[in-house]
Amino acid sequence: MNELFSFIVKNSKWFVFTFFVVISCMLLFRDDPYRQHVYITSAGKLASTAYKSANNVTSYFNLHEINEDLNRNNAELQARIAALEENLDALREAAFTDTLVPDSGVPPFSFIVAHVINNSIARPYNYLTVNKGSADGVRPELGVIDRNGVVGIVSNVGTHSARVISLLNPHFRLSCKIKRSDYFGSLVWDGKNPTEAVLEELPRHTVFKVGDTIVTSGYSAVFPPGLPVGVVLDDDTDKNQNFFTLRVRLLADFTTLSNVQVVVNNHADEIRALSAGEENDSKKNPFGN
């Protein structure tokens, strides 16, 4: 017994070393971003407090660009309002002859404005932290957009902060379509460049041109359909493959992210309940007897 004890003391440094290496490896290889405890992410109290105070200073740096983007956005929206008003007038005329059936009273999407307090772009898995949390209505698996396009999806939520899986993270695949032709594929970051991603799994007969806009498909309950994501740069397809792979320039500028909106889908529970029902049904006998 004494010998065992002295052996442990003599080699204690190896035991300590192994212990910490094992803990580190456990943290390292448990890589599902949704299963992590909020305290060991940047949405935890410790990190988010530090980031918030630093952000009080740095948030002023990009105001010029943000302002320009907002002006442009505003102009586009005004043009859309004008077009929609025209449409509305036409519909009003039509309403004399036809009756429009109103949809459900709840607007399908609402938005929570948040501020990015931490952001990374140079790592293989990038995350950002925003200053709104469960107290503000943010929940895991909500989409995050900024004024230019899709930014990411919420993974962990603290009381007043949340960690978002950036689009620059291979854990996040986004269902997208080409705006002009409605062919859809899945957008994922390939780790090379923070301004580009690849759109994969497009059917071989897809029609596209360089410069086509890529928008969200709306097939998931996370993002509304038609949100801009990027612009086609070029074709990156291997000749022998059955699917197209396109390089896409992302519209959201991840190097200067500051104000973002968390997308709340008010019908998400309903959609989820329906698809859960579908899964249950498929487990049962499809003919019900």
Add this chain to the structure above:
Amino acid sequence: MTKYAIKYALAFILLIPAQAIVFDHAILFNVAVPLVFLYLIISLPVTVGTNLSTLLGFLAGFFLDVFCDTPGVNALCCTILAFARKPLFHLYVSLDDDLASRSPSSVTMGHAAYMKYMITMVLAYTAMLFTVEAFQFFSFKLLILRIAASSAYTFVVLYALDCLTMRRRDT
């Protein structure tokens, strides 16, 4: 010794958030990151036991991971670096040298030995860090570039930091 411990704790509390908030965003050419928090491990006195230094290394890495959302990456590399610190140190300073309990610096070790020690530590760390990160997208050219660029950048910043603190100690 107590005075040193307080100073070290203060440096710990300051450098980890500084690394996450300032230095992690001071990226050059999309490849080079200054890993200034390594100063915490480099400057540990050799008289500090391996057990304690491994613990401190793990804690430094762990807290940086919490800030940077890189669970385990820095914790693993820092643990290994802090454990290997003593053997690396003795590559350049023989065991017989009279070592005060002061931390490694160009005064206690001699300028050339200290530079070599610092370069070895920084290179070892960046090599480990980027290799662990490269599990996802492996590109040998990019890996070597990141290791070389980040090591050089970190070394320059650490050297500058060292010169500044050194001058203050002299006066």
